[in-house]
Amino acid sequence: MLDLPAGQVDIWFTRTDRVDSGLAAQYYALLTQHELAQNTRFHFEKDRHRHLVTRALVREVLSRYAPVAPHEWRFEADSYGKPRIVVPATLEKRFAFNISHTDGLVIVGVSLGRALGVDVECVQRRAALEIVERFFSTHEIRSLQRLSPQEQATRFWELWTLKESYIKARGMGLSIPLDQFAFHLDEPRTVSIEFAPDLSDVPSRWQFCQMRPTEHHLLALCVEARGADETPTLLKVREATPLRNHCVLLCPIDRCSEQAAMQNQQPHFAQAI
Numbered sequence: 001m002l003d004l005p006a007g008q009v010d011i012w013f014t015r016t017d018r019v020d021s022g023l024a025a026q027y028y029a030l031l032t033q034h035e036l037a038q039n040t041r042f043h044f045e046k047d048r049h050r051h052l053v054t055r056a057l058v059r060e061v062l063s064r065y066a067p068v069a070p071h072e073w074r075f076e077a078d079s080y081g082k083p084r085i086v087v088p089a090t091l092e093k094r095f096a097f098n099i100s101h102t103d104g105l106v107i108v109g110v111s112l113g114r115a116l117g118v119d120v121e122c123v124q125r126r127a128a129l130e131i132v133e134r135f136f137s138t139h140e141i142r143s144l145q146r147l148s149p150q151e152q153a154t155r156f157w158e159l160w161t162l163k164e165s166y167i168k169a170r171g172m173g174l175s176i177p178l179d180q181f182a183f184h185l186d187e188p189r190t191v192s193i194e195f196a197p198d199l200s201d202v203p204s205r206w207q208f209c210q211m212r213p214t215e216h217h218l219l220a221l222c223v224e225a226r227g228a229d230e231t232p233t234l235l236k237v238r239e240a241t242p243l244r245n246h247c248v249l250l251c252p253i254d255r256c257s258e259q260a261a262m263q264n265q266q267p268h269f270a271q272a273i
């Protein structure tokens, strides 16, 4: 069992190509009938595989922090689609967790009750710059337009993952208008957010962080900030192959809300636990 102190966020990720068919068979044994039925509904094998690895990772991760076997957890999606723990019911409020997946990678972020959202994207994919007018705020569009074409692709993925991490932390999906909040990324290594008045939210409520768990993936985290007693927020990143192994990784932070407020508490080398 691992310790998860208040104020710490643990991010776990799995490279889906590290899971071979033998391991996949063990993962299928963890799934409920409902999850098995969901799995068969994916048309492509790569999507079934990603769904399977996601289910295995979230079960394995939560079992690291509570005396519950990976196959015992039960989840239900709320009306916005966000999964919550229903068995054991006593742990529903204890853990906040969020899932994201993209080509080649699955991630789970977990904390003790602090709302959080994570998003990961494969940045080898083409940046869909033609959709920014529809989804991004005026400030974000203007700051994108000032950049070179190469920089625009990078900025697109930075904004996209940060915006997703925020709506996922709020848990209300796309009912939050994406152009009603704006990220400011013009200063190197920092992130700040601004809300339109209608959104009834304040920047001090949230902390953001962005990093590259692999050379092809960009990850954003949005986590609820708490009072002075619980700062700084500590972040630990682990790479795992569920039911096999995991290690803590040094994963340098590209950007975060306040350099002093979110400390990357990681060793300077990969450390098997």
Ligand SMILES: CC(C)(COP(=O)(O)OP(=O)(O)OC[C@H]1O[C@@H](n2cnc3c(N)ncnc32)[C@H](O)[C@@H]1OP(=O)(O)O)[C@@H](O)C(=O)NCCC(=O)NCCS
Pocket (backbone or CB within 6 Å): 051, 054, 080, 081, 082, 083, 098, 099, 100, 101, 102, 117, 118, 119, 120, 135, 159, 160, 163, 164, 167, 168, 169, 170, 171, 172, 173, 174, 178
């Ligand atoms: C569903 C949504 C929450 C995330 O979708 P996504 O980015 O395509 O997918 P991700 O892989 O990052 O996240 C999917 C996971 O989020 C979780 N999730 C689902 N609904 C959620 C919600 N309302 N809040 C938080 N998390 C949610 C689920 O665990 C899901 O994985 P699972 O179905 O395997 O359990 C939502 O934000 C969405 O539909 N986005 C569409 C993309 C878009 O237009 N983005 C604009 C960005 S500028």
